[in-house]
Amino acid sequence: MNYIYDLHRAMMAQNLIIVYQGEFTQETTKSILAMAERNLDSSGEESGIKRKVFNVMVESLQNIVKHSSEANAAAGSLVSQSAIFMIGKQPDRYSIMTGNPIKKSHTADLKRKLDELNQLDKDGLKEMYKEIIKNTQISEKGGAGLGFVDMARKSGEKLEFDFPEMDAEYNFFCLKVNVAREG
Amino acid sequence: MEILNLEGTEDTPKIMLDKKNGIFEISGRSLPEDSAEFYRPVIEWINSYGKDPNPSTEFTLKLEYFNTASSKLILDVLSSLEDIKGMKIIWYFHEDDEDMEEAGQEFSELVEIPFEFKTY
Numbered sequence: 001m002n003y004i005y006d007l008h009r010a011m012m013a014q015n016l017i018i019v020y021q022g023e024f025t026q027e028t029t030k031s032i033l034a035m036a037e038r039n040l041d042s043s044g045e046e047s048g049i050k051r052k053v054f055n056v057m058v059e060s061l062q063n064i065v066k067h068s069s070e071a072n073a074a075a076g077s078l079v080s081q082s083a084i085f086m087i088g089k090q091p092d093r094y095s096i097m098t099g100n101p102i103k104k105s106h107t108a109d110l111k112r113k114l115d116e117l118n119q120l121d122k123d124g125l126k127e128m129y130k131e132i133i134k135n136t137q138i139s140e141k142g143g144a145g146l147g148f149v150d151m152a153r154k155s156g157e158k159l160e161f162d163f164p165e166m167d168a169e170y171n172f173f174c175l176k177v178n179v180a181r182e183g
Numbered sequence: 184m185e186i187l188n189l190e191g192t193e194d195t196p197k198i199m200l201d202k203k204n205g206i207f208e209i210s211g212r213s214l215p216e217d218s219a220e221f222y223r224p225v226i227e228w229i230n231s232y233g234k235d236p237n238p239s240t241e242f243t244l245k246l247e248y249f250n251t252a253s254s255k256l257i258l259d260v261l262s263s264l265e266d267i268k269g270m271k272i273i274w275y276f277h278e279d280d281e282d283m284e285e286a287g288q289e290f291s292e293l294v295e296i297p298f299e300f301k302t303y
Contacts, residue, residue, distance in 0.1 A: 011199070024214035026194070026215075028193055030193055034193070047277075047279060047280075048281070049280060049282070051280065052282070053246065055248070055250075055282075058214050058248075058250050059250060059251060062214070062250060065216070095303065098244075126289070129289070130289060130292070130293065133254060133255055133258055133293070134258075134293060136255060146251035146252075146254065146255070147251050149251075150251045154282070177290070
């Protein structure tokens with residue numbers, strides 16, 4: 001039974017206010033958003049920060065929903081259910097963190113895209129956003145290809161990411177998006 | 184012409200398109216699972232309105248939040264309004280919501296329709 005206490009201590013040490021692991025659907029997305037909103041409201045968080053956190057949460061949760069349904073079709077429920085979503089709250093920032101399996105064959109493309117975003121400043125991100133929204137069609141998965149750009153814009157900081165290896169076929173895509181709480 | 188009236192939900196906006204009473208409004212939150220599916224009837228309604236529009240139209244967008252998939256569809260809605268004579272967009276944003284103000288400005292740069300900005 002020690003793992004209950006261990007997990008609790010780990011969450012406290014990392015200042016995690018929400019951790020969710022399991023199935024990701026539009027319904028669970030709405031529940032997680034409602035829970036996080038109540039949490040931010042009751043802590044009296046400033047409305048501008050609250051909106052930015054909400055924004056990043058929606059994009060990151062819907063990313064997992066889209067990609068887990070894809071992984072689900074390909075590899076069974078084991079992969080789709082091994083995604084994780086967390087929010088950490090530090091005195092100076094919120095961190096919205098996600099982890100989900102990604103095919104090794106897709107890793108290089110995603111890494112290149114994120115590296116490219118991290119090279120851009122505020123105006124560069126704005127230009128990229130406008131460029132994509134003008135030229136893109138909504139994909140079958142429902143994405144416009146704007147999610148990471150929007151997260152980077154709302155964050156104002158570099159996106160942090162890593163791809164530890166899961167098995168022969170999959171890496172685990174870890175993403176951390178920070179939203180500053182002060183000025 | 185039929186009124187298009189959809190109640191808002193926690194992940195879809197309220198839609199009110201009423202030619203007779205001159206009410207054209209999308210308001211609330213927009214983060215549906217399938218944004219293309221959700222906005223299809225709106226764009227169809229506008230396309231049919233465009234064949235015989237009122238002399239002038241004030242189309243109100245009063246969004247509290249929208250996700251990126253919706254932003255693409257909002258641009259599609261604006262594009263479908265673009266060729267209608269006498270069209271004007273009223274873009275509302277909460278007075279302390281700079282991101283929503285900026286989003287409105289970006290949309291106004293992407294289509295050839297006059298925008299008026301108002302706070303609530």
